[in-house]
Amino acid sequence: MNSPRTPWLIGASILLLGLLALSGYRPYDLATWALEVAPVLIALPILWATYRRYPLSTLLYVLIFLHALVLMLGGAYTYARVPLGFEFAEAFGLQRNPYDKLGHFFQGLVPALVAREILLRGDYVRTRAMLAFIVACIVLAISACYEFIEWGVAVAVGQGAVEFLGTQGDPWDTQSDMLFALLGAICALLLFSRLQDRQIRRLPPRGSDRSTQPNADPE
Template sequence: MKKLRRDKNKTLHLFLLLVVTAVFIWSVIKPAGYLIWILEVSPAVIGLMIVLATYNKFRLTNLSYIIITILAIMMFVGGHYTYSKVPLFNWAKDIFHFNRNHYDRFGHFLKGLFVIVIREILLRKTPITKGYWLLVIATSISLAIASLYEIIEWLSSKITREGKITKSFLGMQGDIWDAQWDMSLTLVGTILALLILSKLHNRLLKKFK
């Protein structure tokens, strides 16, 4: 039974890896710009390399791998088109008369899902147990990562000093409060992920004990 479960898990993990690889290959073919592509996809590539390098030593739950896959795909799509020009969200902008392409906002909201991966690492690798402090620390780390990403965007804009590339990477679209919106949406996504997925996550974690 355990062997069968392990085989099913490995099949799922291989499938997720193939999907991510396919999207990655697609994203690198004629992107909006190769420098902006590198800036946008680098965090996802580094994260995936860490996941692959630690796969045999520290196996995550299927939920965590699915979340990592979703976030990587989201970043590869954003890197291909740039976050302010993703076609589906341009269509939504025209249909609903939005004042901007909201893929960037949607992406930062989705990044709140990463709190489940953080939660898993805290529960399995630290003395922290389920309860109030787990919620507080996991949420704080999620927000810290979101803030660090905004700082990296700002530093990159200062270093490159290439107007078009800087604007595409920052994705501000004229909103001076863009960084605050991004971090706020990550917070909302984090809270919702903890509320909706924690019970499922707990059931999956039991299999590792």
């Protein structure tokens, strides 16, 4: 892979694997850790497997890395016990640890930009208004599916799923989780669309030989 980004992505992957191992060293609850970091274990091999024929924008790689950090920290402590969340709760007078809402915000932010990039590069959507609408719908569908997974885990393992669910006694936790995912998608569309557009224009055409385009990488 003759690309200026490749060494940085390799370094980021190695760092990510090291942090993943660190988060899995004596976590608060091993089963919860495994469930929370599963998206990282799934996404990383896929990103490398598709890097040559379908590289993503640098923006997406950076945000995926940050999302992985959020997931690993939540997995190590469980979302209801992340120290950073207690700091926010104390600062804003909240009754619960809000760190899980950060996780769901990223659950909307990152998939929104992934969906947007795929739709744009495949020329599947013609108008920007329809693009934004479809992206928001995709994010809400992903968020709802994740809530289904949480529900399925709760039914399967019973009381043992309490740490994974992280509702902290909030009867509206599911609804607020999906709201924060939607807010993440909206922020992605408002804050990062132009930057993503510029980076997409600098990506090599799909299926092209990257080795012959050393300067085709995004910002």
